[in-house]
Amino acid sequence: MPRTVLITGATGTVSTALLTALEGTEVGLRALVRDESRAAGPRERGAEVVVGDLDDARSLPPAFEGVQDLWLLVPNGPRAPEQHMNAVWAARQAGVERVVRLSVVGAAHDAPNRSGRLHALSDRETERSGLRWTILRPHWFMQNLLNEAGDLAATGTFSLNMAAARIGMIDARDIAACAARVLLDGPDRHHGRTYTLTGPRSLTFDEVAEQAGLALGRPVTYLPVSDDARRETLLGHGVPAWIADMLEEYARAYAAGWGDFTTGTVTDLLGRPPRDIAGFVHDHAAAFTAADGR
Template sequence: MSRTVLITGTTGTVSTALMNALEGADAGLRTLVRDESRAHGLRERGAEVFVGDLDDARSLPPAFEGVHDLWLLTPNGPRAPENSMNAVWAARQAGVERIVRLSVVGAAHDAPNRSGRLHALSDREIERCGMRWTILRPHWFMQNLLNEAGSISSTGTFSLNMAAARLGMIDVRDIAECAARVLLDGPDRHHGQTYTLTGPRSLTFDEVADALSRALGRPIAYLPVSDDARRKTLLGYGVPRWIVDMLEEYAQAYASGWQDGATDAVATVLGHPPRDIADFVRDHAAAFTQT
């Protein structure tokens, strides 16, 4: 019998990729959106759409009724543990069998960033929720590089406040494929597992620039900048101050060597290695090319 999967964070990068990864699978897809205006495209893809908000626990029960598996992705922000708590409670009340939760790399009560500490609270709740569960902790998304596409296209450079950090960065498509595999494998196979998902190797941004140079056929350079310079840029784009502070904490941690390394978790789940940076830049070359 087909299982019903409720996907939260539906319009975000990872959940969108998850919808792609689940296309054609033997699963009933249900999505939770905050705004009815976002529902049309999801219905065209064959998903049931329910309007609800993780900020509002009272809005959630209809979406959870009859669900077997919950894909839980909460918005980045100070209310993330509350959002997760609301979803877990709605899932428990509705008799959901399993939660597959997207956490973050290095989530821990002593993480050097507020996001990691907040996610640790929700991870612990999931571990004790009484349902089957799996937690995915992905590293820095390769897709974050698309935020620098304009600069790369126009100037051949990109600037981050990461100094010489080395990161086990991962393609979001691999995160989504891992999530899809866990969801489709059934509720027992991955129960109680926490997977730290990375790419095949740890990279510096100079190595990323080299990969971009080879793919685009022109020189691309990484230009490290200070925290203050990056903060000014992000605030100028309208990024909320809380997010800017959080990103700065991550950058400082990465620059200090925190989370330098790679795991075999993707290969364990999927049976094949994750995409390398060369695969990512080749597949997204058009985004980095001025039109």
């Protein structure tokens, strides 16, 4: 009998890429969505769609029936540990065998950001859940640059409050590929492992701009801004204050050198190196050039 994987966060960046990576494999795919109106994407990738809300423990049991493997991704926010707890409890009640959890880089009780500290709580709950478990801790997503695509396309510049931070950033498609590898390898091979996932090298955002310019065939410039300026921009785009505060904490940590490292874990899991920034920009060139029509 094929194993059934329940995908949470099914319409987000990593889980969408994971559904794509698992499409056509021997596993059965089930996607949890909060709203039926968001079901089209997972269905297009061959998943059975179930409606449930990690905020509402009572809505979850039907989604977990007959599931062997849980891909557990909860959104960043102050309720993340509660949402994680609800999912783990539903999984245990339903007899799920394994959880593969998406955590964050540097999750620890003394992390310099609230996201890392909250994720550390859920990592520990995962380890003590009684289920087989694997935890993935990815570095800063290259896909975060897509949030700056409008400015970059219009002006050839992008602005972040990262100062001269050097970061081992990773393409989210590689995170998904690693998750797919773990899930397809069966419940025992990666049990009890925590994998920190990075890109191939640490980059400053000046280096990102240089590589993006080469890939796009036009100059690109990184413009560092203050924390206050970045916060004002985020709040102006409707980002909740809690998230803006969290991102500022990350930015300060990165600017202090906290993200300047890489690992060989992606290569170890996939048998190939992780994608580099030039390839990422090339693959998303349409987003970065939309404003000038090129």
